[in-house]
Each structure stands twice: as structure tokens, then as C-alpha cells.
Amino acid sequence: MRISQLAERTGVAASTLRYYDERGILPARRTRSGYRVYDTADLERLRLITTAKRLGLSLEEIARLIDVWWGGACTQVKASLRPSVAARLAAVRNQAAELELFADSLRGALDRLDALPDDPGPCGPDCELIDVTDYITPSAPRPGSDPRGSAPAVACSLESADATGERIDRWRAVLADARREEIEGGLRAVVPAERAGEVADLAAAEQRCCAFFSFALHFAHDAVSLEVRAPRQGRPMLDEIFGPADAEAAGDPGAATARSPAR
Numbered sequence: 713m714r715i716s717q718l719a720e721r722t723g724v725a726a727s728t729l730r731y732y733d734e735r736g737i738l739p740a741r742r743t744r745s746g747y748r749v750y751d752t753a754d755l756e757r758l759r760l761i762t763t764a765k766r767l768g769l770s771l772e773e774i775a776r777l778i779d780v781w782w783g784g785a786c787t788q789v790k791a792s793l794r795p796s797v798a799a800r801l802a803a804v805r806n807q808a809a810e811l812e813l814f815a816d817s818l819r820g821a822l823d824r825l826d827a828l829p830d831d832p833g834p835c836g837p838d839c840e841l842i843d844v845t846d847y848i849t850p851s852a853p854r855p856g857s858d859p860r861g862s863a864p865a866v867a868c869s870l871e872s873a874d875a876t877g878e879r880i881d882r883w884r885a886v887l888a889d890a891r892r893e894e895i896e897g898g899l900r901a902v903v904p905a906e907r908a909g910e911v912a913d914l915a916a917a918e919q920r921c922c923a924f925f926s927f928a929l930h931f932a933h934d935a936v937s938l939e940v941r942a943p944r945q946g947r948p949m950l951d952e953i954f955g956p957a958d959a960e961a962a963g964d965p966g967a968a969t970a971r972s973p974a975r
Contacts, residue, residue, distance in 0.1 A: 715740070715748045722758055727910060728878070729758075731885030737761060737775050757782075764793075765877050768800040879917060880953055886910055887938075887955060894957045898926075898941030898950060908936040915940075918953075925950070 719726040732738035733748065738757055740748035760781055764774045773796050780792040890901040903911065908929065915927040915938070924946050930937040942950045 713750050715750070718750045718754070724758065724762065725882055727885035728881050731881060731888055732761065734888055735771055735775070737771060737778055767797055768877065769796050879914065883914055883953055884955070886914065892955060892957045895939060898939065899954055899957060901938045901954065902935050903938065905931065905934050905936050911936060911938055
């Protein structure tokens with residue numbers, strides 16, 4: 713089956729399938745004309761990849777798991793998978809504990825608000841509403857807030873690991889052959905114009921999740937330029953999702969060009 717047929721059958725975006733091929737975890741065979749083709753064995757491999765992504769495994773972990781799955785017994789696959797799942801569970805439990813502590817803080821602030829009398833006058837320096845912040849546990853700041861209180865929030869809203877991982881994979885697939893360059897406060901990537909729709913959809917989804925990112929799309933001839941910016945504190949996350957600038961492009965702003973997409 714062709715890549716479009718596999719995408720339709722499984723619900724995995726074609727750009728993600730191309731990315732999996734390029735990363736070597738779902739290698740496709742090629743026809744004489746260069747089109748990717750897959751068989752039923754690839755369907756089973758993709759099922760494993762999808763399951764592993766839902767468990768929060770990284771592509772590196774998935775690649776190692778596939779190596780074991782491809783040539784080993786089920787007991788070996790189990791032994792390979794278990795440590796990764798246990799690590800994810802520990803991380804989720806830690807996050808849940810932090811969120812529960814924050815929830816306690818919010819409950820305390822809400823109880824304090826409910827206990828305050830209604831005052832028809834304006835809020836002033838002595839307004840008791842200001843004091844509700846005393847009920848926020850210092851060790852449990854609002855997710856994404858800077859403890860110094862001066863920097864903007866740099867965090868993504870709560871979302872399933874599966875949805876987050878899938879979106880990051882799609883970004884990496886769409887930008888896999890893009891040329892990246894540094895711009896003030898962020899990064900510019902140039903891709904073929906036919907990807908503009910997917911880039912726009914991903915940018916809109918990213919904004920809903922991580923509001924501190926700002927996006928701009930510029931069209932020129934047969935290419936589209938994506939500009940993404942983030943505050944200084946969010947730069948590590950920007951690089952993780954969109955990739956760093958190309959070394960050769962860093963000193964040559966005119967060097968950014970889009971290469972033809974793979975089939």
C-alpha cells in the first residue's frame with residue numbers, strides 16, 4: 713500500500729509516517745518511481761509505535777524496542793518495555809503530587825474568597841482580596857509561573873502525553889527537511905508552500921497549548937516561511953520542538969531555502 717493508504721487506514725498523518733521512515737523506525741520500501749510502499753508487517757510495526765507513543769516513550773526508546781520486537785521473543789519485548797513504562801509512571805506520579813499540592817492551594821484561596829464579605833466599595837491597598845495569595849503554598853507555584861514573579865509564564869497547558877508527543881512528531885516531520893535560521897527572539901524555517909495548511913493547523917494547536925509561543929507565516933513564490941518566537945525562558949522548549957538553527961544559516965540570513973518534500 714502507498715503512504716496515503718496507510719495514513720487513511722491507521723489515522724496517522726502522512727507527514728508523521730515520512731518522519732518515522734527518516735528516523736528508521738518505520739522504513740518504507742520504494743517503487744521505481746520513488747514512492748513509499750508498505751505491507752501488513754509495517755501495519756504491525758506501526759501499531760507497536762503508536763502504542764509506545766501513547767505510553768510516552770521517546771523515539772529513541774521506540775527504536776530500541778522495535779529492534780527487540782523484530783528479532784526477539786515476547787519475554788524480551790516485555791523486559792525491554794517495562795523499565796520505560798515504570799519510569800513514565802514515576803514521572804506522572806510526581807507530577808500528580810505537585811498538581812495536588814497546587815490544588816490544595818487553590819482550594820485554600822477559594823475558601824478564603826468565599827469567607828470574605830461583599831464590599832460595595834472599590835478595592836484599595838487594604839483590600840482583603842489581595843491577601844488570598846497568602847494561601848498559595850510557596851512550594852507549589854502555579855504551573856509555568858516564575859517564582860520571582862517578573863517573567864512571563866512559560867509552560868504548556870495540561871495535555872495527554874500522547875497528544876503532545878504526536879504533535880511534536882508532526883512538527884518534526886513537517887520541518888524535517890526545512891532550513892532553519894535564527895531571528896530575533898526565535899527561529900525561522902522555510903518549507904514548500906504545499907505544507908502551509910499543515911503548518912498553520914499545527915501552529916494554531918500549539919498556540920492553544922503553549923500560549924507563550926508566537927507564530928507568523930510569510931508566503932513567497934513556492935515556499936512558506938514560518939517564524940516562531942518565545943521568551944528567553946522558553947527557548948529550550950522552542951529548540952526541543954522546532955529544532956535548532958542550521959549552523960551554516962546562522963551567519964547567512966539569505967541562505968534559508970526549502971528543499972523538495974519526500975514522497
